[in-house]
Amino acid sequence: MARNKLEFPLDAEAYEIICKIGVGVSASVYKAVCIPMNSTVVAIKAIDLDQSRADFDSLRRETKTMSLLSHPNILNAYCSFTVDRCLWVVMPFMSCGSLHSIVSSSFPEGLPENCISVFLKETLNAISYLHDQGHLHRDIKAGNILVDSDGSVKLADFGVSASIYEPVTTSSGTTSSSLRLTDIAGTPYWMAPEVVHSHTGYGFKADIWSFGITALELAHGRPPLSHLPPLKSLLMKITKRFHFADYEINKSGCGKKKFSKAFREMVGLCLEQDPAKRPSAEKLLKHPFFRNCKGVDFVVKNVLHGLSNTEHMFIESQVLIKGVEDDEEDDEEIVKNRRISGWNFREDDLQLSPVFPTTESDTSEFSPREVDPVQDKPEGDDNVVLTGSETGLGLSDRNEEAKEQEGEVCGFDRDLVLEKLNLLKKSLEHQRARVLVIIEALSGEKEERNREEELLEMVEKLKIELEAEKMKTLRAEKESVLS
Numbered sequence: 001m002a003r004n005k006l007e008f009p010l011d012a013e014a015y016e017i018i019c020k021i022g023v024g025v026s027a028s029v030y031k032a033v034c035i036p037m038n039s040t041v042v043a044i045k046a047i048d049l050d051q052s053r054a055d056f057d058s059l060r061r062e063t064k065t066m067s068l069l070s071h072p073n074i075l076n077a078y079c080s081f082t083v084d085r086c087l088w089v090v091m092p093f094m095s096c097g098s099l100h101s102i103v104s105s106s107f108p109e110g111l112p113e114n115c116i117s118v119f120l121k122e123t124l125n126a127i128s129y130l131h132d133q134g135h136l137h138r139d140i141k142a143g144n145i146l147v148d149s150d151g152s153v154k155l156a157d158f159g160v161s162a163s164i165y166e167p168v169t170t171s172s173g174t175t176s177s178s179l180r181l182t183d184i185a186g187t188p189y190w191m192a193p194e195v196v197h198s199h200t201g202y203g204f205k206a207d208i209w210s211f212g213i214t215a216l217e218l219a220h221g222r223p224p225l226s227h228l229p230p231l232k233s234l235l236m237k238i239t240k241r242f243h244f245a246d247y248e249i250n251k252s253g254c255g256k257k258k259f260s261k262a263f264r265e266m267v268g269l270c271l272e273q274d275p276a277k278r279p280s281a282e283k284l285l286k287h288p289f290f291r292n293c294k295g296v297d298f299v300v301k302n303v304l305h306g307l308s309n310t311e312h313m314f315i316e317s318q319v320l321i322k323g324v325e326d327d328e329e330d331d332e333e334i335v336k337n338r339r340i341s342g343w344n345f346r347e348d349d350l351q352l353s354p355v356f357p358t359t360e361s362d363t364s365e366f367s368p369r370e371v372d373p374v375q376d377k378p379e380g381d382d383n384v385v386l387t388g389s390e391t392g393l394g395l396s397d398r399n400e401e402a403k404e405q406e407g408e409v410c411g412f413d414r415d416l417v418l419e420k421l422n423l424l425k426k427s428l429e430h431q432r433a434r435v436l437v438i439i440e441a442l443s444g445e446k447e448e449r450n451r452e453e454e455l456l457e458m459v460e461k462l463k464i465e466l467e468a469e470k471m472k473t474l475r476a477e478k479e480s481v482l483s
């Protein structure tokens with residue numbers, strides 16, 4: 001970093017912004033040129049410090065981590081400095097953007113397997129190096145794997161990375177250098193089960209799980225359950241009953257795709273429920289899937305040559321996001337509210353589907369690879385219980401508590417959720433008032449009908465009594481005449 005600082009100016013005036021090429025949770029990424037450096041093309045990630053939910057520490061950690069690491073598959077920043085209320089991180093410009101932008105703009109059904117292996121192997125080299133250096137990345141996903149036009153692949157975005165050797169401040173305020181972390185970080189769909197549920201923390205193997213999910217993302221075009229944005233899925237699960245299986249049938253549409261046994265097996269190993277059973281990055285590199293892997297030239301020819309430029313890919317991805325959001329509105333009708341207790345990786349068709357608890361009390365413990373019959377919650381059960389994974393927010397009760405104490409939230413906008421929940425509460429109160437009016441009206445009608453029926457009944461009774469009296473009188477008259 002010190003060397004790069006000398007080379008790249010720490011002054012916004014020295015850079016000319018060309019266009020926007022990406023957006024993250026609280027940052028925008030621009031293509032720019034550094035004028036005093038022969039107009040070298042760079043990427044500038046501008047992080048809005050006011051909007052950023054990541055505290056300054058994690059931003060500092062990202063730039064610090066990036067500057068200390070040195071590996072051909074890891075993206076190093078040239079420099080970083082503040083501009084008004086923004087932190088600018090100046091980085092090499094990776095002209096093909098991220099694997100996420102490549103897939104969503106040009107391969108919506110997923111990449112060919114022989115290209116996936118090339119990208120994954122390069123990424124795994126970076127993970128193996130990171131783990132060797134004692135770092136967890138904690139946010140491995142296609143959006144953080146950047147690609148240049150010459151086929152070079154670099155792992156980026158160390159905003160939530162953590163060093164296993166750095167002291168960790170726990171929720172109780174004490175520090176430890178434990179080999180297992182306990183705070184929640186990462187992006188929900190890619191999060192390992194132990195990051196969401198475990199009470200004992202997580203380690204390097206959480207990155208291996210996310211790597212497996214990234215493999216599915218590249219193979220199918222999106223990670224499992226990703227049609228539900230975290231916040232939207234939370235609200236939807238409160239207001240509707242949710243059925244994950246519907247998603248798998250209706251949305252995946254990828255069952256037709258054929259994948260090699262080596263690929264399916266490799267992903268299966270990454271998605272072992274038990275972290276101890278997942279291989280290390282180093283071991284995974286020796287898996288047969290990577291043995292006959294092609295070189296980067298192959299992806300240059302088969303993937304990168306046909307791409308539009310990054311600015312076009314960015315615009316296309318924005319249009320696609322809008323389209324997907326519109327589709328989701330329709331899906332809300334078919335989904336039901338379900339709890340999940342784990343994941344089941346189906347090696348045959350390379351699909352990951354949720355495992356549902358068999359009993360109401362079974363919510364947090366998984367059996368590895370356990371297949372659970374799909375069971376609906378009993379009708380009339382109004383107590384919607386949301387687990388961290390179900391909300392898509394990656395927060396279990398314990399973790400939410402821990403996060404509250406730590407004052408940190410990753411991938412979860414508490415204010416926005418509260419605002420939406422308050423709206424929902426108001427709407428429920430309004431609906432409750434309307435339901436009461438209807439009940440009153442209905443029960444009122446019912447009472448009137450009863451009174452009418454009672455009167456009719458009484459008239460009928462009186463008629464019978466009258467008839468009986470008439471008969472009695474007639475009989476008495478007849479007897480007196482006869483006598």
Ligand SMILES: Nc1ncnc2c1ncn2[C@@H]1O[C@H](COP(=O)(O)OP(=O)(O)OP(=O)(O)O)[C@@H](O)[C@H]1O
Pocket residue numbers: 021022023024025026027028029043045091092093094095096097098100101143144146156157159187310
């Ligand atoms: N150095 C770079 N060169 C070219 N494109 C980049 C570069 N860095 C980021 N991008 C593009 O900008 C997009 C957004 O990147 P950013 O790191 O802000 O967010 P993200 O990782 O996608 O999301 P999150 O905010 O959840 O981490 C990337 O997906 C990629 O397409």
